[in-house]
Amino acid sequence: MTDNMIAWDLGADRVLVLTMDDPNQSTNTMTEAFARDLTATLDRLEAERDSFDGVILTSGKDTFFAGGDLNLLMNATPETAPQIALGLDTYKAAFRRLETLGKPVVAAINGTALGGGFEVALATHHRIALDAKGSLLGLPEVTFGLLPGAGGVTRTVRLLGITSAVLNVVGQGQRMKPAKALQVGIVHEVAATREEMFDKARAWIAANPEAAQPWDVKGYKIPGGTPSSPAVAANLPAFPANVRKQLKGSPMPAPIAVLATAVEGAQVDIDTAFAIETRYCANLICGQVSTNMIKSLFFDLGTINKGGSRPEGFPVRTPEKVLVLGAGMMGAGIAYVQARAGMQVVLEDVTVEAAERGKAYSAKLLDKALRKGAITQDKYDEILGRIHPSADPADAAGCDFVVEAVFEDPGLKKKVFGEIEHLVNADALLGSNTSTLPITDLSTGVQRPKDFIGLHFFSPVDKMPLVEIVVGEQTSDEAIARAIDYTLAIKKTPIVVNDSRGFFTSRVIGQFMDEAIALVAEGVHPASVEQAATQAGYPVGALALADEINMKLAQKIRRSLKENLLAEGKNWVDSKAYPLVDAMVDDFERPGRLEGRGFYEYDADGKKLGLWPGLVEKYTRDDHGIAFIDMQERMLFAESLDTVRCFDEGVLRTVPDANIGSIFGIGFPAWTGGVIQYINQYAGGLAGFVARADELRAAYGDRFEVPESLRVKAAAGETLG
C-alpha cells in the first residue's frame, strides 16, 4: 500500500514528471511512509522503464524536500539507533536504484533542499535549481552534530573530490543560495523561472539518453585522487589536524566523523562507502552532542525565529525609515544591516564627517560583497543609496523607528532622545543599543516610555546573529512585537529578556571572564586557562575576550555597578579577578587590544602576537593545585548558575532564549546545546549538576552556591524548561 506521496505524470513527450507531495505534512520529509512510497515508485519505474525516456523529480511544496525527521534523530538512543540506521539504508538503497535506473533523471529543485532533501537530489544525474526567493541548498548536518547519512558524504566526495567536498559542502555544513551551489559544483544549472527549469530539464534529458552518474561510468576516478594517490596522500595527514585546529579542542565529534567518512569511503567501492557512512552517522545520532545541537540549533532557534516570544494581537509591522543615532562602530553596522534589509536609514552623528565615516563602513562591506560577486552594481548602489548621513536632528522627521548607539553614557543617551523624540513619527519605536544600562532608567528620559525598548546588538553587527531585546518596566507588548518584527526583518535572531543590569548576555559573559581571570590570579598559567576554555568548546579564550572587550570598560562598569548595588543596600561580593583587572589597567597599563597591550601582546595592526610574559612572571605558580577539569567547569558552572539566577530574578523568560542567547551572544560551547541544555544533560542529570556545583562551592567559594529553585527541581527528578 502506498500513501500517494509521489505523483506520476507521464507526458506525451515521454518525459515522466514525479512530484513529491506528502499530503499529511506541509513539507516533504524522510518519514517511513515516504520511504514506502519511494520504494513503490521505484518498483514501478523499473517495471515500466520502457514507457518513458527520462524522469524529472520535483516537489509540489514550496520547498523541494525538507530532509530527515530531526525529532526522531534528537530522541534517538543507542536502542533506537539501529532502527534509524536501517532507515538510512532503506533510503540509500532507493537512491541507488534511482541513479542506476538506466534512464536520465533530473532534479528540478524548485525550492530549499537541505540535508536529506539535498541527498535526494544528489541521487539524480542532473540538478537544476530554481533561483527562488530564500531558497537554500546544501548538507548542513554537521551544524547539528550529525553527518549526511543518506549518501551525502559518499556522493559529494565522488562528485567533487575529498578536499572540495569536505571544505565546501559537508565539513562545515554551508547553506548555499543557488548561485553559490552552482559555483561549488553541487548543482549543474540555475533557472530563473519554473518554466525555464522544466525546459532545461527536458532539454537535458533529450541530450543525455544514456545518463549515468560519473562514478558508474567505466574508468571513473575521484576528482583530485583517492587517499592513496600521491597528491592526496601528501596532504592527508594534515586534514584531521586542520579540523582539530579549527575545533580548537572542542569536543564536537561530527567534523572528525565527516572527514573519516570521506577519506575511508574514497578508498572503497560505493556500497562499502555507504556502509561506512551509515556506521559513522549512527554513532553520531545516538550521541549526546547531536541531541543537544538539534534541540537548540534547530528546535529552539526555529521557535525563536518564528517569533515564538512575540506577544499576540499586533499586526506585523516592520520599519520603513529608521533613525540611527551615533555612527560609531555599532551605529555604522546597524545602518548597514538595515539598508540591506530594504529600510531607509538616517545615520546621525555630531558632525556630517562622522556620519559619512559611518556610511563608508557600509561601502567597505558592500565593496567586498561586490568583489565576491555576491551582489550586482545596481544592488550596491541601491543599498548604499538608502543610508543618509546627517548631523541635523531635523532629518529625523518621518522616521518610524529609532536605534540609539551613542556613547555608553546615560545622560548623553537621554539627551539625544530628548532632541529627536518630537521630530520622529508620533508612534516611532524608541530603541537603545546600550550594552549595560538599565532600560527602565533610560526610558525616564522620554515622553513615551511604553515605546522605549533595548535593542542590544553584538559586534561586528553584520556577522553576529543575535539581538537581545530588553523589556523595561513600562515597555508595552506592542513595542516588543515591533522590536521582534524589526529584528527578524534584518535577518537576526531576537531573544527577549526583562530589564536588569547587564541583561542576560553581558551579565553572564562577565562570569566567564571573571572566573578565567581569577584562575590566573590563583596561579594557573594563562595559556592553560585559555586552553581550558577553548577545549571546553568556547570559541575564544576568556583572556583574549577580556582584551577585546577592554578591561578599562569592564572596570568602569563593575565599579559603578558595585556603587549602585551598595547604595541600594544590596549584596556585593568581590571576585579574585578584580585585583588582577585593576592591576592590568592601573599598574601595568595593559587594558586590552585597543591600546595594543592587554593579557596578550598585539602588533601595530591589532593582530594578536602572544600572551604577555609579565603575567606568567608575576602570577603563575606551579603549586596552584587546580585540576584542568575544574578550570573548565568553573567557567561553565559560573555561567550556568548565573543563568538559573537570571530565571529566578525574572530576567530570562524562556529556555530557547537562554540556550540560543548563550550560544550566539556569549559563545557558550555550541556542542552543549546552550546553557540550560548543558545543565539538563550534565552527567547524572540535574542531581548530578547540583552535586558537582556543591563540590565546586566547597573548593572555590560561594559563587557556586546552587539556587534553591534548581535544588528543588533536582530533588524532584525534574529538568529545567
Ligand code: NAD
Ligand atoms: P563608538 O564610540 O564607536 O560610537 C559612538 C558614536 O556616537 C560616535 O561616533 C560619536 O561621535 C557618536 N555620538 C556621540 N554623541 C552623539 C550625539 N549627541 N549625537 C549623535 N551621535 C553622537 O561606540 P560603539 O562601540 O559604537 O557603542 C555605541 C553603543 O553601543 C554604546 O552604548 C555601547 O555600550 C553599545 N554597544 C557596544 C558594543 C561593542 O561591542 N562596541 C556592543 C553592544 C552595544
